[in-house]
Amino acid sequence: MERCNDDARKGKKIVIAVDGFSSCGKSTFAKAIAARLGYIFIDTGAMYRAVTLYALDHGAIRSGMVDEEAVAALLKDIEITFRFNPERGASDIYVNGDLAEGRIRTIEVSNCVSRVSSIREVREKLVAMQQRMGRDRGVVMDGRDIGTVVFPDAEMKIFMTADPKVRAERRYAELRAKGDEVSMEEVLENVVSRDRADMNRAISPLRQAPDAVVLDNSRMSVDEQMAWFMERYEKMA
Ligand code: DC
Numbered sequence: 050m051e052r053c054n055d056d057a058r059k060g061k062k063i064v065i066a067v068d069g070f071s072s073c074g075k076s077t078f079a080k081a082i083a084a085r086l087g088y089i090f091i092d093t094g095a096m097y098r099a100v101t102l103y104a105l106d107h108g109a110i111r112s113g114m115v116d117e118e119a120v121a122a123l124l125k126d127i128e129i130t131f132r133f134n135p136e137r138g139a140s141d142i143y144v145n146g147d148l149a150e151g152r153i154r155t156i157e158v159s160n161c162v163s164r165v166s167s168i169r170e171v172r173e174k175l176v177a178m179q180q181r182m183g184r185d186r187g188v189v190m191d192g193r194d195i196g197t198v199v200f201p202d203a204e205m206k207i208f209m210t211a212d213p214k215v216r217a218e219r220r221y222a223e224l225r226a227k228g229d230e231v232s233m234e235e236v237l238e239n240v241v242s243r244d245r246a247d248m249n250r251a252i253s254p255l256r257q258a259p260d261a262v263v264l265d266n267s268r269m270s271v272d273e274q275m276a277w278f279m280e281r282y283e284k285m286a
Contacts, residue, residue, distance in 0.1 A: 061186070062088070062185075062187035063186055063187075063188040063203070063204035063285075064183055064186055064188055064200045064202075064203040064204060064205075065077045065079075065082060065088070065189045065203065065204070065206075065207070066190055066192075066195035066196035066199070066203040066205070066206045066207065066258075066261075067082075067190065067192075067195065067209060068191070068192060068193055068194065068195050068196050068197070068206070068207070068208050068255070068258070068261065069193075069207075069208050069209030069210055069255075070209070070210055070211070070213075070216065070240075070244055070247070070268060071094075071216070071240060071243045071247065071265075072216035072219055072220040072240055072245065073209040073210060073211045073216060073219050073266065074209070074211070074218065074219065074266055074271075074274075075094075075191040075192075075209050076090075076092050076094070076191055077080075077156070077271060078191075078209065078220050078264075078266070078271070078274050078275075078278075079092070079189045080092075080132050080138065080139050080189075081271060081274075081275055082189050082275070082278055083133070083189040084138055085187075085275065085279070086189070086282075087187075088187045088188055088189050089140075089182075089187060089188045089189070090139055090140070090188070090190075091131070091140075091179065091182055091183070091188055091189070091190045091191070092139075092140075092142075092189075092191055092192075093141045093175065093179055093190060093191060093192035093193075093195065093199070094162075094191070094192060094193075095150075095153055095160050095172070095228070096129055096142070096175045096178070096179070097165060097175065098142075098153035098154070098158050098159075099127070099129050099144050099149050099153055100120070100124070100127060100129075100143050100171055100175070101125075101158050101161050101162045101165040101166075101167055102144065102149055102152055102153050102158055103123060103126075103127050103144055104119070104120045104123060104161075104165060105157065105158065105161065107123055107126075109122075109123055110161050110165075112223035112244060113161065115161055115164040115165060115168075117164075117168050120165055120168055120171065121168060121169075121171070122169075124170055124171065124174050125142060125273065126145075127145065127246070128144070128145050128146075129142065129143070129144060129175075129178065130142075130146075132145070134150075153225075154227075155229065156224065156229060156231050156235065156236075156239065159239055159243070160239060162243075163242075163243050163247060164246070164249075166193075166247075166250075167170070167177050167246070167250040167251070167252065169252055172187045172252055172253055176194075176199050179192075179195075179199045180199060180200070183199070183200060192253040193247055193253070193254075194253040194254075194255070194256075195197040196208070196258035196260075196261050197253065197256055197258050198253045203256070204285070205281075205282070205285070206260055206261035206262065207261060207262055207263075207264055207278075208257040208258070208261040208262070208264070209263075209264050209265075210263065210264070210266075211264050211265060211266050211267040212267040213237065213240055213241055213244070214237065215267045216240050217233065217236045217237035217239075217240045218233075219240075220236050221236045224236065240244040262281065264277060264278075
């Protein structure tokens with residue numbers, strides 16, 4: 050069922066849930082939609098990354114081993130906030146007042162974030178925060194469980210996917226551009242293992258909501274994706 054074909058919008062601000070696999074370009078797409086509609090864009094993956102970074106910095110992850118109890122115990126000390134950065138046209142994430150935007154996107158964080166995001170206490174804290182942030186609608190939220198758990202009543206749900214090789218190539222280019230000395234094999238392995246971990250975890254696994262529309266952007270430019278979106282969005286008016 051294409052939920053966005055019905056008349057749910059009627060001129061009111063809505064919640065747009067963008068879920069899907071890692072490195073699909075969800076954030077780029079969600080950010081572009083938010084800018085177009087004047088909505089707030091919320092990158093929920095950044096929130097799981099921020100907790101992972103804090104756990105790395107505070108000894109709850111050592112040599113790639115995640116101590117789940119230690120991560121859960123740290124949660125009370127972590128305050129996550131977003132501040133709009135006009136240069137990026139999106140919000141930067143801060144952990145306890147410190148800018149964390151660049152540091153959350155390293156391969157070290159990427160390698161541990163799936164484990165951290167499978168911890169019940171972490172999900173409970175971040176889901177509650179996300180629900181508060183979208184309480185007044187007018188948000189585009191990207192993640193894995195937005196249309197299924199965070200906002201099961203989202204008026205529009207998009208499930209994004211793309212060929213794993215295409216996704217790894219995109220992530221590889223991004224990391225190399227930042228000077229990260231990663232190999233293509235390492236990035237592809239990270240993409241594939243995160244897909245597996247995200248789909249198979251016990252709590253809130255990555256699933257396509259039954260009322261989500263699928264967007265496979267393997268061979269689509271950002272402009273083509275926007276055109277795809279606007280066609281559906283305008284039908285809701
Ligand atoms: O979108 P991303 O790659 O930055 O997300 C980082 C990790 O966080 C990803 O491996 C899965 C997890 N995640 C999640 O479990 N639930 C969300 N709503 C968003 C991200």
